[in-house]
Amino acid sequence: MAKFHPLKVTDIHHTIRDAVVLTLEPEDWSAFDFIQGQYLTFRQDFDGEELRRSYSICAGKGEGKLQVGIKRVDGGAFSTWANEELKVGDTLEAMPPMGGFYTPLDAGAEKQYLGFAGGSGITPVLSLIKTTLESEPKSNFTLVYANRGVSSIMFREELEDLKNIYLGRLSVIHVLEQDAQDIELFTGRVTEEKCAQLFRSWIDIESIDTAFICGPEPMMLGIAKALREHGLSEGQIKFELFASAQPGRLKAPVRSQAAGKAANQAEIAVTLDGATQTISVSKDLTILDAARENAMDAPFACKAGVCSTCRCRVIEGEVEMVKNHALEDYEVEKGYVLSCQSFPVTDRVVVDYDQ
Amino acid sequence: MMDMSIEDYLSQGGVLSSPGNVPPRYRAELLKLMATFVDSNLAGAAGFADVINAGPGIKERIAAAKIVLEKTDNADKVLKIMGDFGVDERRYANSHPWAARLERSADIGARRSEHDMRLAVFNYPLEGWSDTVVMNLLMGTAVVVQLEDMAQVSYQPLAEAFRAILPVETRHAELALEGLERLTSEGQGAALQESVAYWWPRVAASFGKGDAERFAALKAMGLRHAQSDAQLADWEARAAARLETVGLSAR
Known part of the structure; x- marks a missing residue:
């Protein structure tokens, strides 16, 4: 973990x-x-x-x-x-770096890489370009970079500098949605058709060893289709979907105004990583939140009752699980609950994350 | 810019690349798929480890030890990906008695145990060397059929892991066939045929019952591609053909 x-x-x-x-x-x-x-x-x-x-x-x-x-x-x-x-x-x-949006580099390799970036999808691709050009002196990189207009191009100057440092080894094709360019092909969105046109005249697709795509969903789909159509295998295409799908803000949990009243308190004994801690908390808190508020590093991920990472077992007492999209009936029968969805019902509850 | 829901993206063959961009339901199903694979491999390796010494010769013991090593390594590859989702890898790997088995006569159908996600077939005990070789051939062939589908899974890190695992598992089934050739040449056909009768329906059950609604949901997420029925038929044909080459029959 x-x-x-x-x-x-x-x-x-x-x-x-x-x-x-x-x-x-x-x-x-x-x-x-x-x-x-x-x-x-x-x-x-x-x-x-x-x-x-x-x-x-x-x-x-x-x-x-x-x-x-x-x-x-x-x-x-x-x-x-x-x-x-x-x-x-x-x-x-x-957290330490994660992700598999790369292929292993080899100083002796002579490879042709093709990158597609949409908007801020350039960030990991820039890392790939810099690292590849430096560590594989015989390899080349072609970047197709989609943006709305000139003013929204992240790292425009940095890419120009890289072209100068690695003369002839980095080509950049800017495709702009709104600003007109000398070459009509470079205006509009990077779609399946646009890729096919690029492969006809600007990019020797047959020579490409690996393609990297990072951008919004429709762009990724279109490019991937075009690449497959032109003979690239699944193993030759690396994807990184950028974070457009991440929600902006989690909804604040609904908290009862009555929270804190003694009558609304529960005593919860939580066992986690082999240690048991007993805490006194409002019944309006989920088991998970109660544990976390008391400095216990209880596991969770989605907090939506679907991933089961927060699963724990009720050993004593009763809780109400308001949502369950992850646990099977037999698990529920055994007393397992999703702690992010479970509120104490009885005044004393004993739960175990280790079981 | 261009708005598209992640569900639409997936149903059109889109690929996801990190825990940060998987939707909650997808996450749950993906975790389940991974847990099933990890648990099955850990349980399979643990069960097989006990049989290494039963190998009739050095070559067989090397093959068995190699299979134990590689299945454990396969589990590790996928468990690492689960770790990206917050799973405590160390705790997970030690959370179940992987070598534990039910009685040989237990009849649990496709039901999982209540403790882990291993496929039901890995709850049955192996009985000696020849029984192990038969189980390994039948299940090894099944795993290859299942991996061919899973290697197309829409979560790219997992698809890559499965693509790396596929040739390893393919080799395990080949090793089993080599072992079986030797055993039949030594006149152990009758005992082997009994093992086939025991393992055949149990391995077949691991393809599931083919719940159409569930399949549609998984397909829409790019987590499944082939129907259980088609996979089962595919396995039956491949396994039967292999048994035939050593003079055994499917049922």
Whole structure:
């Protein structure tokens, strides 16, 4: 189980109007030895509600620094906060790098890579480009980069610099939705048809060893279809769906005004990781929240009653499980509940996360 | 920009790449799929480990030990992916007595035990070397059929793991067939045929009953592609053909 580690924000760079690049310094560098294309998952409290958000690392492996790019999403609590309120010197908490959006590199390899990025989907692709061009001196990278307009291109200058450093080894095709360009093909969205046209004249698709796609859903589908149509196998296409699907803000839990009245209190004995702690809490709190509020690191993930990560067993007393989309009937019969959906009914409840 | 629900994306063949972008129901089904695989492999390896010493020669014992090692490694590959979802890998790997089995005569159909997600077939005990080889051939062939489908799963890290595991499992079934060839050449056909009769319906049950509604839901999420009935028929044909090559019959 991955743990969260503190990271200090040492630099905040505004790339375009609504995106920042954060430079981070972990207390424990060994936990953050990333592979190009991976992402970090951050957690942050917003009005007592913990949000977890993942952002891709945009630094190359050889740069010796840890950077993530965060584009502000409308209504997105974390991205707005990172863009508007976060300051140099602040500390963030993140899990060690995760993700498999990469292929192993080999200094002797002579490969042709093709990357597709949509908007902020450039962040992991930039890490791939930098790392690949540096560690595989004979390989080339072609990037098809989709944006709404010139002003929304993240890392435009950085990509130009890379083209100059690695002369002839990096080609970048900007496809812009709104701004007209000299070549008509480069205007519009990157669809299946657009890809087919690019493969006809601009990209030698037969020479491509691996393709990387990171962007919003429809773009990924269209590109993947075109790539398969042109002979790439499933193993040659790497996907990273960017975070558009993440909800902006969790709904605040409904709390009874009567909370805190002695009559509404329950005593819960919670066993977790072999230790038992007895806590006195409001019956309006779920078992999971009660445990977490009392500094117990009870497992949870979706808090929606569907993933079963928060499953525990009721040994004594009674709880009411308001939602259950994960546990089977036989498990419920055995006394298992989803602790994120279960409220104490009796004045004393004993639960065990270890069973 | 372009709005598309994750459900639409998946139903059109979209691929997900990290725990951060999987919707809750998908997550639950994915975790379940992974838990089933991990538990089955850990239980399979644990059961098989006890039989290594029963191998009639060094070669057989090496083959059996290799299978135990590789099945454990396969479990580890998938458990690592579960770890990305918050599962405590160390605790998980030790949370069940993987070598525990029911009675040989227990009749549980396709029911799982209440403790773990292993396929029902891994709750039955192996009885000596030749019985183990038969079970390994039949189940190994079934796993290959199931993996061919699972290698297309819409969660890319898992699809990649399954694609790496597929040739390993294919080899295990081949090793079983080699073992079976030797045993039949030594005149053990009758005992082997008895083992086939015992394991055939139990392995067949691991393909499930083919609940249409559930299949549709899993298919829409890109977590299943082939129907249970079709997979079962596929397995029956492949397993029967293999048995035939060593002079055994399916039933």
